[in-house]
Amino acid sequence: MANGFGSFYVGNSGLRNSQNALNTTANNLANVNTRGYVREQVRFSDLGYLTRNNPTSGTNIQQSGLGVTVSDVAHVRDIFLDKSYRQENGRQAFYSKMYDTTSYVEDILQEMNGVEFKKSVSSFWKAFQEYANDPSKSTNQNLVLQKAELFLSRSNTVYHDLQSYQSKINLQIKQQVDRVNEIGDRIYTLNNEILKVEAGGVETAMTLRDERDTLIDELSGYVKIEANEDSTGVMNIKVEGQAFVQDNRCNHIGLTKEDGTGFYTPYWPHITTDQTYMPLFSDVALPSTLAQKVGSTQTTDISTSLNNDIGSIKALLVARGSEYGTFDYMSDAKYPQVEDCVVMETEAEISYLFREVMTAMNDIFCPNTTYTANDGTVYKVLDTENCSVGADGKLPPQELYVREGYPRYTEQTIDGKTFYVYNEETDANNSSWYRLGNVSVNDELLSEVTKLPSFTQDGKVNYNIGNQITNAWSNKGLYINPNDTSWCNFEGYYDKIVSRLGTSGSVYSSSTDTLTATVSSIDNQRNQIIGVSSDEELTNMIKFQSAYNAASRYITVISEMTELIVTGLK
Secondary structure: OHHHHHHHHHHHHHHHHHHHHHHHHHHHHHOOOOOOOOOEEEEEEEOOEEEEOOHHHOOOOEEEEOOEEEEEEEEOOOHHHHHHHHHHHHHHHHHHHHHHHHHHHHHHHHOHHHHHHHHHHHHHHHHHHHHHHOOOOHHHHHHHHHHHHHHHHHHHHHHHHHHHHHHHHHHHHHHHHHHHHHHHHHHHHHHHHHHHHHOOOOOOOHHHHHHHHHHHHHHHHHOOEEEEEOOOOOEEEEEOOEEEEOOOOEOOOEEEEOOOOOOEEEEOHHHOOOOOOOEOOOOOOOOHHHHHHHOOOOOOOOOOOOOOOOOHHHHHHHHHOOOOOOHHHHOOOOHHHOOOOHHHHHHHHHHHHHHHHHHHHHHHHOOEEEEEOOOOOEEEEEOOOOOOEOOOOOOOOOOOEEEOOEOOEEEEEEOOEEEEEEOOOEOOEHHHOOOOOOEEEOHHHHHOHHHOOOEOOOOOEOOHHHHHHHHHHHOOOEOOEOOEOOOEOHHHHHHHHHHHHHHHHHHHHHHHHHHHHHHHHHHHHHHHHHOOOHHHHHHHHHHHHHHHHHHHHHHHHHHHHHHHHHHHOO
16 A cells, blocks of 8 residues: 555656646747747656565565656756857957958048048149249249148048047947946856855756856957856856956956046956056057056057957957057057057058158258267258248248247357257157147248248249159158058058058958858857757657656556555455
């Protein structure tokens, strides 16, 4: 009788656990279109056997099965596919963001402002061509001044548009860092909630785990991550090799703000000290003032071979650059600091082109030479023997572009002779530089165009100045950067800027398309495992329904047998 009534328990376990499996299957079907939902799978285990044996009585061993139980309801995931997806998702986000920024800069240069800038270069050259025909003609002189102003205005417009875009990128950096910190806080909270739910070893926090996995997927698009779950169910996450989410805290990413530009630099506050500054990225150039402060010469070095081309935040930092691009970044020594920094590099190129045109024209109208004094001091001075003068015949002649508050020459007496000593550009005085934002067309010339140096010092029209200008404009003395030394003239330089952007954009576009396909492929493989298949779940439903019916039938049989035995005893 004991065995007979015990059989009811076995049948009941089949009913109960088949019902649990049916509920799980129904839940899967209900969430077939739920984003982030991971398919749940019931895992059964045998309850074992009850063994009865009395050796002294000489009876046979009796074993009674105890039925079935649900050992676990598990997420169906593949950790290796998860890892691959998150890495490639981060890489895709990097190249996608680089492509977006490159496309935007191309739009700046190829649409209204950029087109107008290129036209201003061409019209400036045409004005000089007219001027060369008769330098003494006031209408020709006036045309040169008009086009000089236009060229300066268009250069400033394009440069300011690029600066504005840098500010937009800078805001995106802050927003994404803030979002990363939000995700970290939420994952830390979910870790604690999962730990509480699963501490008893009875329940699995499926919904909480789904949310956590979705957040980790999102996080992988912003930064390079490593995610590892410990034995307690806590997910520990590293960002760029540093601890981010731990079992007892979330280490927030901080932001330093550069004076002047307002550019943000992400860093780790929890491991930054007065002696050591720890940027989030060890392979992205720091703003110059920050670099000086922390004693770092860190430059941008990103490549797939280094496995550091991951995350949209890094892409935004690289595209924005560490500061505003100026002409001096196109030198061999400083170019590595701006290479691949899409916006900053383009700023530097525009600034460089303007400076080259400006200084070439100034040096024609106000040529310099050197003088070695009796004490051995070498001075850079106006070449009074070969310079032209305006209609007023005065020395020094008027330059076309002037530095604000910083004259080109200072009159000095050296060795008893009068010289016009050139006021050199110096790092000690920002006003000393011939660069965008620091120069304007000479007001003296705008108020009286005849002061444009167009005459020899004996009062004759200097037609040779036209030849000098023609040579300067046609001379192929520029190259786009130290990596591309195919020479070009002023007009060709702008075309090279656009061409470089087009080439970079094509590379980023191709990489984005390839990685998008890779991410999609991996995601499809993941979904085949974690995703809900209605056909598969309906098959499971039939299977578990059959198991339920079989358990029910078993109980019916045992009931009938028990009833028969009880009736027979009467």
